[in-house]
Amino acid sequence: MNRASDSRGCDGHPGRARRYDAAGTRSALLGAAALRFARYGYDGCSVRDIAKDAGVDAALVYRYFGSKEALFDAVSASTGMFEPLRHLPLDEVSAWICDVVSTGPTEEEAPHPLLTKLRSSSREETVGRLREEITEVFSEGFARRLEGEDAELRAELMAAWLMGITLLRLAIRSPALAATPDETLLRFLRAGIDPLLDAGCPGSRSEDG
Amino acid sequence: MNRASDSRGCDGHPGRARRYDAAGTRSALLGAAALRFARYGYDGCSVRDIAKDAGVDAALVYRYFGSKEALFDAVSASTGMFEPLRHLPLDEVSAWICDVVSTGPTEEEAPHPLLTKLRSSSREETVGRLREEITEVFSEGFARRLEGEDAELRAELMAAWLMGITLLRLAIRSPALAATPDETLLRFLRAGIDPLLDAGCPGSRSEDG
DNA sequence: CAGCTTGGTCAACAACTGATGACAACAGTG
DNA sequence: CACTGTTGTCATCAGTTGTTGACCAAGCTG
Numbered sequence: 101m102n103r104a105s106d107s108r109g110c111d112g113h114p115g116r117a118r119r120y121d122a123a124g125t126r127s128a129l130l131g132a133a134a135l136r137f138a139r140y141g142y143d144g145c146s147v148r149d150i151a152k153d154a155g156v157d158a159a160l161v162y163r164y165f166g167s168k169e170a171l172f173d174a175v176s177a178s179t180g181m182f183e184p185l186r187h188l189p190l191d192e193v194s195a196w197i198c199d200v201v202s203t204g205p206t207e208e209e210a211p212h213p214l215l216t217k218l219r220s221s222s223r224e225e226t227v228g229r230l231r232e233e234i235t236e237v238f239s240e241g242f243a244r245r246l247e248g249e250d251a252e253l254r255a256e257l258m259a260a261w262l263m264g265i266t267l268l269r270l271a272i273r274s275p276a277l278a279a280t281p282d283e284t285l286l287r288f289l290r291a292g293i294d295p296l297l298d299a300g301c302p303g304s305r306s307e308d309g
Numbered sequence: 310m311n312r313a314s315d316s317r318g319c320d321g322h323p324g325r326a327r328r329y330d331a332a333g334t335r336s337a338l339l340g341a342a343a344l345r346f347a348r349y350g351y352d353g354c355s356v357r358d359i360a361k362d363a364g365v366d367a368a369l370v371y372r373y374f375g376s377k378e379a380l381f382d383a384v385s386a387s388t389g390m391f392e393p394l395r396h397l398p399l400d401e402v403s404a405w406i407c408d409v410v411s412t413g414p415t416e417e418e419a420p421h422p423l424l425t426k427l428r429s430s431s432r433e434e435t436v437g438r439l440r441e442e443i444t445e446v447f448s449e450g451f452a453r454r455l456e457g458e459d460a461e462l463r464a465e466l467m468a469a470w471l472m473g474i475t476l477l478r479l480a481i482r483s484p485a486l487a488a489t490p491d492e493t494l495l496r497f498l499r500a501g502i503d504p505l506l507d508a509g510c511p512g513s514r515s516e517d518g
Numbered sequence: 519c520a521g522c523t524t525g526g527t528c529a530a531c532a533a534c535t536g537a538t539g540a541c542a543a544c545a546g547t548g
Numbered sequence: 549c550a551c552t553g554t555t556g557t558c559a560t561c562a563g564t565t566g567t568t569g570a571c572c573a574a575g576c577t578g
Contacts, residue, residue: 120526288466292504
């Protein structure tokens with residue numbers, strides 16, 4: 101409960117928080133909001149909850165961001181997490197996916213940006229932006245570098261896997277995915293991804309319709 | 310708005326609804342709740358919304374189900390949608406996944422059961438039950454039928470893909486996945502799934518650490 | 519010190535939330 | 549007809565929601 105409320109007291113004097121610090125308060129609100137939104141979704145947490153985590157009054161959300169929606173936008177927008185895929189060598193795609201779905205060292209302090217959007221996937225705007233981002237980076241950008249038929253579909257299948265693994269590993273925490281080290285995961289990720297990269301040849305192994 | 314509110318007026322006499330019909334009202338509430346929960350998540354819709362869609366008063370939710378949580382449980386629990394996987398021939402797994410992620414003919418009337426849980430994935434209980442279901446069916450049941458190392462991980466990777474495709478196809482509606490017919494999807498699904506079924510041999514192709 | 523701008527709290531509003539209990543409309547039985 | 553149990557509506561409660569404007573407190577300038 102009071103885990104995140106001390107995030108503002110680190111200005112050099114422990115326990116002696118600087119009282120007037122607009123930038124610090126703003127970022128404290130951003131951090132608390134990122135955590136709350138990622139864990140409980142947009143509808144699952146209130147402005148008062150976030151403000152309490154940040155250690156300030158809820159009214160400051162409206163002074164610094166204007167509305168709850170704007171705060172959510174500030175937290176979830178423009179992460180650019182898919183950008184590296186644009187100019188990534190094809191044989192490094194699996195490793196990149198493996199890296200994206202990695203829990204990272206600071207899961208408590210900085211939640212996975214994809215989780216924030218997945219947990220609020222009931223919001224029309226969140227879904228819309230996610231669709232735009234995936235369409236741009238995967239269906240259009242990345243698919244253009246894939247040879248063979250149905251490149252867009254194959255690209256989106258990789259995106260689907262990326263999101264599914266993120267969901268199972270970080271949100272649902274299925275036993276094997278949550279416990280498996282990245283190197284092991286990478287091995288089997290490659291086994292599934294490579295056939296999708298190598299164009300449609302393997303699909304005609306059993307039957308060439 | 311009033312799209313689902315006429316779901317009770319079909320007892321034979323059009324426009325002349327049977328006034329006193331407990332079973333009908335109960336199922337109307339269930340249907341409306343399934344739709345609302347799948348679209349907006351547990352926190353995103355109110356009991357009054359659901360009751361209005363069903364064409365009855367909100368108080369009936371409490372008479373027939375006891376609470377909003379109980380209504381959600383009645384909607385989301387015990388779908389048993391993963392059960393077929395237990396005794397499915399391995400070479401039919403891809404086709405089964407393809408069938409599960411299929412939109413089906415009546416998306417408006419009966420939303421995908423997985424979507425209901427994904428959209429409410431911020432609820433602790435929903436996540437817990439989903440984890441149990443996946444662990445039982447995939448990590449324990451299905452993995453036991455897989456040869457080779459890390460069978461549980463490979464099984465969960467398939468589950469992750471299943472959920473990711475459902476998400477992208479039905480919730481986010483990414484262009485290619487939403488438009489691609491099932492036969493085409495099945496081809497590439499096989500290409501990615503088969504290596505995971507065939508044990509860990511292909512993983513040692515590039516480097517046998 | 520007064521005067522001003524900035525940073526933060528407080529009380530309150532109107533709308534909505536889940537939930538309850540009183541009450542009215544129906545249907546069957548005597 | 550009255551009697552009884554079921555089915556549905558209504559008003560309402562207490563708590564929470566997003567949001568706002570009045571107000572206090574800190575720091576700076578004169």
